[in-house]
Amino acid sequence: MTERPLAVLGATGYTGQLVCRQARELGLPLRLVGRRPEALQALAEAGEEVRAADARDRDALVRAFSGCFAVISCAGPFLALGTEPVEAALEARVHYLDSSGEQPFARIVYERFDGAARERGVVLLTSFGFDFVPGDLAARLAAEDREPPESIVVAYDTSGLATSRGTRQTLGHVLAQEQVAYEGGTLVTSSFGATTRRVRFPEGEKSVIEWGGTEPLTVPRHTDVRTVRSYVQLPKLAARAGALGRLAAPFVRRL
Numbered sequence: 001m002t003e004r005p006l007a008v009l010g011a012t013g014y015t016g017q018l019v020c021r022q023a024r025e026l027g028l029p030l031r032l033v034g035r036r037p038e039a040l041q042a043l044a045e046a047g048e049e050v051r052a053a054d055a056r057d058r059d060a061l062v063r064a065f066s067g068c069f070a071v072i073s074c075a076g077p078f079l080a081l082g083t084e085p086v087e088a089a090l091e092a093r094v095h096y097l098d099s100s101g102e103q104p105f106a107r108i109v110y111e112r113f114d115g116a117a118r119e120r121g122v123v124l125l126t127s128f129g130f131d132f133v134p135g136d137l138a139a140r141l142a143a144e145d146r147e148p149p150e151s152i153v154v155a156y157d158t159s160g161l162a163t164s165r166g167t168r169q170t171l172g173h174v175l176a177q178e179q180v181a182y183e184g185g186t187l188v189t190s191s192f193g194a195t196t197r198r199v200r201f202p203e204g205e206k207s208v209i210e211w212g213g214t215e216p217l218t219v220p221r222h223t224d225v226r227t228v229r230s231y232v233q234l235p236k237l238a239a240r241a242g243a244l245g246r247l248a249a250p251f252v253r254r255l
């Protein structure tokens with residue numbers, strides 16, 4: 001196993017602390033990175049490193065990531081805070097993962113940074129959380145032995161709407177963002193609630209609403225398919241608020 005540490009940007013947050021806990025269980029050496037050094041120091045366990053860096057300060061991030069084998073960024077909203085950490089990871093030649101669930105940010109990572117990442121041998125693995133790893137893997141599995149499928153529909157069932165503070169704040173931004181679907185072999189403009197459909201889940205059929213999953217971006221990268229759309233099952237009120245998109249965004253941020 002590598003002796004170089006894993007950097008966790010946003011280590012003081014809800015997701016950052018979960019990542020640190022899991023990394024410790026795996027025996028990975030940690031470097032806690034964030035904008036509040038005292039708070040990081042209070043969280044650091046014996047032998048763990050601490051570096052101060054604001055997510056918008058590229059040079060400080062390069063210094064904070066240098067010498068690590070990978071960085072996991074948990075500092076969102078990513079469309080606002082996510083770009084400099086990617087640039088810094090590329091400059092420091094450190095593999096990069098994040099907990100983003102923002103489709104437009106994933107598009108930036110794939111479209112703006114893909115070339116530099118390949119050139120430098122750096123892995124960029126965005127949206128590497130509940131949003132949207134399961135959908136991407138399930139799509140790939142469903143396509144096995146059926147290639148080329150004409151269309152892939154990814155749908156998430158939800159059993160409640162418990163969300164962390166950062167997720168609610170980010171959701172308020174996501175609702176106001178442009179999103180895309182993959183239709184007829186190309187990316188087309190879409191929006192939260194642009195289409196709805198009925199989907200058969202293990203517990204029965206439910207209505208789902210289109211949302212900004214990253215599967216329309218990721219699935220065509222590994223599977224020969226013409227159409228990919230991502231859906232979520234939401235309680236009626238949340239689905240209606242979501243469909244209001246930009247209008248609902250400021251209220252969701254305050255929840």
Ligand SMILES: NC(=O)c1ccc[n+]([C@@H]2O[C@H](COP(=O)([O-])OP(=O)(O)OC[C@H]3O[C@@H](n4cnc5c(N)ncnc54)[C@H](OP(=O)(O)O)[C@@H]3O)[C@@H](O)[C@H]2O)c1
Binds near residue numbers: 039055075077130132
């Ligand atoms: N994909 C998924 O399944 C999934 C699941 C959970 C969360 N998320 C996403 O992950 C992100 C974090 O969520 P959360 O609930 O963990 O949020 P959180 O508890 O509010 O934590 C946010 C973290 O970001 C740090 N941060 C904020 N602004 C910063 C800046 N300018 N410079 C450096 N650090 C900064 C915060 O540091 P301070 O402590 O100094 O404020 C904190 O450590 C959100 O975008 C959320 O949507 C995704």
